[in-house]
Amino acid sequence: MSTWKLLALLAVVAGPVGYWMLSGSGVSPSAAYAQQAAQATQARTQLDPNLIAPAEQLSKAFREVAKSVKPSVVSIKSLVERRNVAQRGGMRGFPQGLPPEIERFLGPGFGLPDMQPEEELAGPEGMVQLGLGSGVIVRQDGYILTNNHVVANATELEVYLSDDTKYVAKVIGTDPRTDLAVLKIDATGLIATPVGDSSKVEVGDWAIAIGSPFGLAQTVTAGIISATKRTDQGITPYDDFIQTDAAINPGNSGGPLLNLRGEIIGINTAIASRGGGYNGVCFAVPSNTASRVLSDLISNGTVSRGFIGVRPASMSPEIAKQLGLPVDLKGALVESVTKGMPADKAGIRAKDVIVQIDGVAIKSDSAMRRAIGETKPGTTVNVKVYRDSKTIDIPVTVELLDEKALAASDRQPIQNIQRALGFAVDSVPANIAKRLQLEPGEGIIVTEISRRSRIPGLKVGDVILSVNGTAVNSVDDFADAVGEVRGGEALSLVIRDENSERMITVR
Known part of the structure; x- marks a missing residue:
């Protein structure tokens, strides 16, 4: 029996009883109800405007942020060419669920644009929607920040403004290592949202997320900053996320995370979830990272990064114990060194633990990647490593990251x-x-x-x-x-x- 039928049946059964109970004249409410009514009347008289003024001011701040940013937040549809798919042995389509630990939305649905079943992509030639995500206009001449996974594999990208005006977007550049992408639409009179300084974000600050969860454009949610510098989440090689409990769901990916000044402090990218939905643990790429990637992609179409040719791994007490190292040692364990690369030339060895770069503590492999990646090629940095129960300073000249060399060292x-x-x-x-x-x-x-x-x-x-x-x-x-x-x-x-x-x- 369906829920609706059950409710209807209960209504029929209860109907005569309710009629019998209330059909008498002059039936008074219970004493408990009368007490609640008296309390409600008294509370109404005590709704002092001065008491609720601070809350109303905060509510107004949320309203003004939403109004100021609304014209900048866009929905992004990723389209692919419909194609014939060879079915082998009853091959089924893509499952709708995503990894239970870290959900990526293709505005995705971290909204990941939800992947369409393979059989829905089969058929006559044409375009079919692959996914739906979000983005934010950061320059009045039409440049848009979003996630790489929102636009990856798309044949065509449609961008919808807050008034549902549609544009076909051009991909200016993508950066899978930070999961960011820059698009451009040919439009004038656009409103851009300013990019704030994510280094000033503190735990406990208010945070506002705007995007298109489940295709519901211009959805505004709010929460606080739960943590900063979240690394080793397995989302990107350069994990350094802002964590928030502002609700982010499939379709939010690529949308902005904002402060109460209406400034972008992050680009919403992923959630941690055991069941595929919002569990209060959401991640955004910091705006300072996004700003650098934005500038490089607009100027060069690619992101310039430093590289020394090591494959790092984060330390843990278990790994330290296996290697005979102090169990409280923090750093990036060098698993291998690529022959002929800067680290090899400088004398860094496998099983060294990188603990500092130019005086900055390194506590994980992603921290090491970021420190080297953000260093201008040609710069010599001082790498402090732990080796044979002591630390050693090794000068290393950083080279420009080469994808082929990185693939060799990163395997x-x-x-x-x-x-x-x-x-x-x-x-x-x-x-x-x-x-x-x-x-x-x-x-x-x-x-x-x-x-x-x-x-x-x-x-x-x-x-x-x-x-x-x-x-x-x-x-x-x-x-x-x-x-x-x-x-x-x-x-x-x-x-x-x-x-x-x-x-x-x-x-």
């Missing part, structure tokens, strides 16, 4: 990849390969899944056939394919089990 060992994704893989046993009709050596099998797995719908016993279109026939193939996925890019796995073959896509 993760399979253990790190499995830890990050939350599942383990191995070669497919012969009996299972035969049962699933696999070719000899085809695919790898999922042998273990942790509670923190970021891949929804994955099961022990599933066989992974490909990663982002690249066939994986060994654990090394899997490590190489996953290692090619950069921050902000999607990870698509083709999975086979005893019942079907399906695709899982996460960001």
Whole structure:
């Protein structure tokens, strides 16, 4: 029986009883109700304007921020060309759920534009919506800040202003390493929202988020700054997020996080969630990071970053104990050094722990990446490392980041990849390969899944056939394919089990 039918039935049953109870004349309310009525009357007389004035002033501040920023906040639709999709063995479409730990919205839906099922992308040629996100106009000549994952893989981008005027946007540049992108629309008379100084943001400050959650344009939510400098969230290589409890949901990605002066202090990017919805833990890229990326992308189309050629990992008491280091040692553990790169030339070694760069404490791998990345190429920095129970100062000349060199130095060992994704893989046993009709050596099998797995719908016993279109026939193939996925890019796995073959896509 449906809820509506149940409620209707209850109304019918209760009707005669209620009529019998109230049909008599002069039935008085209970003593408890009379007491509540008296209290309400008294409270009404005590609603002193002076008492509520501070609250009304705060309410007015929220109203004025919303009014001042409204013309700057846009909705972004990402479109792709409809295409024919080859179905193999009953391949199902993309699942609608996203990783339970860190949700990315393609205004996404961190709104991730919600991915459409694969079968909905099949059919005649044309355009179909891939996702919906948000953005904010930061220059009157039409430049818009948003998230990279809002625009990634789109064939065309439609931008809608607050009055629903539609523009087709041009991508000026993207930066997957911070999950930011800059778009431009050909329009005049636009209102731009000023970019504030995120270094002045403090825990407890009010925060306002505006965007298009679930396609509901110009939705305003408020909360406080819960934390700053949130690192190691696994969202981007340069994690340094502002955390807020202002409600952010699918569709909010790329929209602004604002202070009470109506200034952008962050770009809403992700949420932490166990079930895919708002749980009060939301993350925004700080405005100071966004400003630098914005300037570089507008000027050069790319972001210039420093690079020294090490693959870092964050320290933990467990890792320190394994390596015979002090358990309270903080820093970036050097897992490997790329031959011929600046760190190698300077004498930095694997298993060194970088604890300072130019006098600034380094407490995580993302902190090291940011410190080097924000250093102008050609600059020599002093890197303090912990080695053999003592610290050593090593001067290193920073070079311009090269993506190919970075890929070589950044390639993760399979253990790190499995830890990050939350599942383990191995070669497919012969009996299972035969049962699933696999070719000899085809695919790898999922042998273990942790509670923190970021891949929804994955099961022990599933066989992974490909990663982002690249066939994986060994654990090394899997490590190489996953290692090619950069921050902000999607990870698509083709999975086979005893019942079907399906695709899982996460960001």
